[in-house]
Structures are given as structure tokens and as C-alpha cells.
Amino acid sequence: MTHRFASIVGAAVVSTVAMTAASGALAATWKYSLEEAIDEVQGVYATKFKEHIEANSDHSIEIFPFGTLGESNDTTELAQMGAIQFATASPGFTGSLIPELQVFLLPYVLPEDHDVLADFYQTSDTINEMLAAKYEDKSLHLVDMYPEGEVVMTTKEPVTGPADLDGVKFRVMTSPMLIETYEAFGATPTPLPWGEVYGALQTNIIQGQENPMFFVESTKMYEVTDHITYAGHNNFTTAVVANKTFFDGLSEDEQALVAEAANVAYDHIMEYQRGLTERSEEKILEAKPSMTVTVLTDEQREPFREAAEQVKDAFVEEVGGDAQAVLEGFQEDIAESKARVEGN
Structure with missing residues (x-):
């Protein structure tokens, strides 16, 4: 779905929901x-x-799964226009709209521990105040943000270090920092819309991609790749946004209801994710026993960690603005979350 088509669809819907x-x-x-x-x-x-929402109000919600209203960029645009009220908008796509959001894509920044992650997204002032304010400038209101699972690489050839990615055309989302990351990792980053990834792997246009394990399993990426690698470099983040005019027009009670629904859904999804990666891996290996799964050791991860430092430098230099403050804020907020979790 092109942006032009999204605009046509949006215009039609806007006329009925203005x-x-x-x-x-x-x-x-x-x-x-x-x-x-x-x-x-x-x-x-x-x-x-x-x-x-439906149990506590007279409102109803109609959910549109991926593809029914276009690609991610299209649905974010529809939310900005007011054609839809809510949208998921992952930083891998909205990083071009709000450059500082690319902090979520930096390798080896987010914590790996599930409980620390859960606390961080809920309590981080950097997310819930500094970054939330930037959505408002783009006609959006940040409702919630949550992790979806550790990102793994799936490739045609095994990966144990950056040298194994040399010459590998690796699909990335349309984010400068993901391009920086895989260049630093030794690959040839290739931005592609998600709808084209399976076919591109099948025809060897690309030879690798990254996503949480549940998504690798549900989208059958294992059918067109042969190796899965845990490098511990990131956790996929997504955001729930609302059209700003719509949200500002809600009564105080309705705004409180939306926030309450987000809290309930957040707790639910964090609990749902416990063991999800392991369950998804088991399904993949059952469907394709020849698939190899490699968890890199700390020693094997070290070259990737070293490469990550230049990506962090590029984020600060290329994004500018509040990039340095956001990165430092993340580090401070994560440290506080870790102290809280470990103190319990």
C-alpha cells in the first residue's frame, strides 16, 4: 500500500470521523x-x-491486523490524520518521524532481563516524559510502549561473529540506525517493507533478517533461512499511539480509561511473553529439525559489542537534538530499574 493510497483511504475515513x-x-x-x-x-x-475499554464504557474498538490498512508507515500516517484513533507504531519505522526514537534500535542498550525490561518501560522518565512529548509535536499521543521479545538473526549461513556477516545482504527496517548497526556488524543492510521479506529470502535477494522468535515462527521465516543466532543485541520495541486531536477531545474519565486499559494490557502482555521465545523455538525445530540455533557466548558477542559503540556515537552525531540526553537518560533509567528489580 503506497502513501498515496493511504492518503486516499484516510481522506475517505476522515470525512466520516472528523x-x-x-x-x-x-x-x-x-x-x-x-x-x-x-x-x-x-x-x-x-x-x-x-x-x-468495552467492559468499562459504551465505546467499542475495531482492530485492523497487519495488511488491512497498509504497511506500518501507512497506518502511522492514518493515525496522524485522524482517520484511525489508535495504531501500533514501532520505532523502527517512526524513527524517521521522531529521530530520537532510534535509541530503541541501538545494539546492546536495552537490558536482557525480562523483569528489568518490564520495570524500565513502565517507569522510565525518558520514555514517558521526554520521548512522549515528541509524539505530541507529530499529532500523536503516546499511549504505551512495550517490548515484544529478544531479537534473533535468521540467516542462510551460520553466524558466530561479524566476519560471518561479510557480504550478507541483511534486511532491516527503514531506520538509519539499523543500517548503521548492520554495517558495523559487517553485513550489507538492505531496507525492505515487511511484505517483501519472505520472497526476497526465498529468491536469495537477501540472506538474513532479524525479529523476535515468535515472529520468526508465526511468519515462517525459518522456511527460507537455515540458522538462528541469539546475539543478545536487542529487544523489539513497539508503541501504541493515538491521534492527538482525538485523545485531547476525550473527557478526563475517558482519558483515564485509556490509560487504565493500557496498564492492564501492558501487564497482560509482559506475562504472556514469559517463555514465549522458548515455545516459539520449539515449534520451529519441530517444523524444521535441520534448523540450527546458536546462542553466542560472551566471548563471541564481544566483537558485536565493540561494533555497537560506533553505532551509539553515530546516533548522537547524526540525530543531534536530544539524542545525547535520551541515550544518557536510558542508561540512568535502566540502572534504576535494575536496582529496583534486584532489590526485591
């Missing part, structure tokens, strides 16, 4: 788009969010 966007009190049905299928992590979160 009053709704201006006043949440008039909204009977709120539209919510996903970047994934309804039975994947974003769909599980959205379903719980929908259940809470």
Missing part, C-alpha cells in the same frame, strides 16, 4: 491498527486493551 476525532465523547467505534496479525504479540495486547 467529528469523532474532534470529540471522543461522540466516538462509538474506535479504530486500532496493528503491525502484526491478531494472534501475535501486538494482537494479544490490542485484544486485552479492547476488552477493558
